[in-house]
Amino acid sequence: MTDRARSAALELLTRVRTDDAYANVVMPSILVAHGCEGRDAAFAVEVGYGTLRMQGFLDAVLQRCVTREWDRVEYEVRDLLRLGAYQLLFMRVPPHAAIDTTCELARRHGDAGRVGFINAVLRKVSQHDRSAWIDELGVADPITDEQWSVRESHPDWVVRELRRALPDPTQLGPVLEADNIAARPVLTALDGDRDALVTATGGQPGRWSPRAVELTGGSPGTVAAVIDGSAIVQDEGSQLVALALAAATVDPPEAAWLDLCAGRGGKAALLARIAGERNIGLVAVELHEHRASLMRRVLPDTVSVFVGDARARPWGNQFFDRVLLDAPCSGLGALRRRPEARWRRSAADLAPLQALQVDLLDAGVGATRSGGVIGYATCSPVVEETSEVVEEVLARRSDVVVEDARPLFPSGMELGKGPWVQLWPHIHGTDAMFFALLRRR
Ligand SMILES: C[S@@+](CC[C@H](N)C(=O)[O-])C[C@H]1O[C@@H](n2cnc3c(N)ncnc32)[C@H](O)[C@@H]1O
The missing domain is CATH 1.10.940.10 (NusB-like)
Incomplete structure (x- = not known):
């Protein structure tokens, strides 16, 4: 070489x-x-x-x-x-x-x-x-978090958080090992024509999402469908979260959906397609202009984009039928795809992130019409960022309830006891996305 x-x-x-x-x-x-x-x-x-x-x-x-x-x-x-x-x-x-x-x-x-x-x-x-x-390092049969940390090359505090989040402590080794295996790129067929995308890319259908195509080689940036905007690069877990929100039952008629933290527009692009097919509008909010400009490239012109802090409700007095909060988080659920990410954060980041996540979810509930739904998602399994955030908002507000999100995911997935869903790389082959479904009374 x-x-x-x-x-x-x-x-x-x-x-x-x-x-x-x-x-x-x-x-x-x-x-x-x-x-x-x-x-x-x-x-x-x-x-x-x-x-x-x-x-x-x-x-x-x-x-x-x-x-x-x-x-x-x-x-x-x-x-x-x-x-x-x-x-x-x-x-x-x-x-x-x-x-x-x-x-x-x-x-x-x-x-x-x-x-x-x-x-x-x-x-x-x-x-x-x-x-x-x-x-030689004494980590052949790891027991303590410190031993796992050395053996599987994760910071101590990340090992501790993953152990806490896992339903069963025997899964610690498998999840750490899964984080160390680079994930193949996955595409979303935005138009829903997955077979055509499989044929065009030589990839294989995803395991769970009906729109997912896993690439078996080459660079996703050179795929014609990605260049022409009919497909985007997106982990299957992220696809499932957007599809789950779209699949929740909401009494008609529906007029508009909201993506509170749309980032570069991955989930917003999928939501915009589905909303468009149902003649429903989409509003997307993002704090940073540079991300919003990337988002505009993948979204149809019909989506209203606001650059600003979602806690200040830049959409005004409008109420929405479905709201997605894909919250800013530690990103510890996507370590397979982000090689250095585990070293970037520290345990001290969790408390300020949690405060922000709670405030954003509170704003999301406030923006939802009566009977409408809020999907709370993170690409992190850390409980401070997932169930604790949902529980804090449920404790603060009497106008919202949590529902069982598991029926919104493909049958055959092992989804634990609910009511929220925690995906795992070593079980589902996806990023470790969390999803909770709340409904405004
Ligand atoms: C997990 S990312 C969103 C990813 C996106 N949903 C996707 O699928 O591509 C969270 C985003 O929230 C944005 N953000 C952070 N604080 C925010 C706030 N107060 N208001 C709006 N957006 C915010 C971040 O800039 C980041 O782009």
Whole structure:
């Protein structure tokens, strides 16, 4: 594999560290800038994303191979060592190639003085394979959260939150393992013609959503249907949430639906299609202009878009038949798709997020007409962001009730005891989306 691919992976790590960049947002332009295509691009993505994902495990190994505190090693050298160690322990790169190319990368990137150190540390790493390192670190049979944290490369607090959210503690290992396997891109056939999209892409029908097509190769950005706007990239869990809200029973007539936090418009695009088929309007709100401008690209002109804080009710005095709150959240349910996301947040983020989620849900209930429904969704399974938010709003307001959301999801899904739905990557093969259905009295 060429040096281009490794240089691209190193730049990815640098951008994530110094600019707080989102890996999957910046990687396409990094690949172009380094002239990576085909196998080079695939290698750069595998080593770059994999290194970000497995950083916790790699750091535990590397700490054993340096004499000083790992945190005191210079940032640039840490990036190089992580890249080299990932290739040694997680890929089939021969040890001499992983070590020599990392040293060469260091030389080219101005760390020539550190080449001897990098060479010596990576040689120590290469003395064991991954499973021998797992034994060496004492995490072969993990019991405590700290052991799971090292073994499956998740921050301690994330392990703790996932354990709390899971219906059964024996599922901790499977969910952590699922987070470490990159998910294939999934498309939504917005026009509902899934078979045509399967034929056009060579993909396969999704497991649950009647509009889902899972791509088996290639880049979703080059799919003609994505370019012409008849399909969007969207995890099946997100599709199911939008479809569940649309499937809830609401007495007719219906005039307008609201998406309170529409982001780049993924769920709004699907809701707009379904609402349009029923001659119903859609209003979409988003706090940030840059996201709203991306949203306008995927939504039909008939959707009214407001840029502003949904808590200030920019839609005025209008009341809606169906309201979606896909709340800003920690994103811990989408770790398969966001390689560095687990390291971005901390436990201290949960309390302010919860306060915001409660206020937004309160605003959503306030915007719903009597008899109308509110779908509360997060791409996080963390209970502070899911059931606790719903319970807080139910405690605050006497004009809303929670209903069993499970019948709104495809039959055959294992959905626990309800009334809300928590999807899981290791059970359903989707992101860990949460969905609760509330109804305004
Ligand atoms: C989970 S994302 C929405 C994703 C979107 N529904 C989709 O399917 O593509 C949450 C969005 O809420 C926005 N947001 C955060 N605080 C907000 C507020 N007070 N009012 C409106 N939008 C807000 C964020 O900018 C973010 O884009």
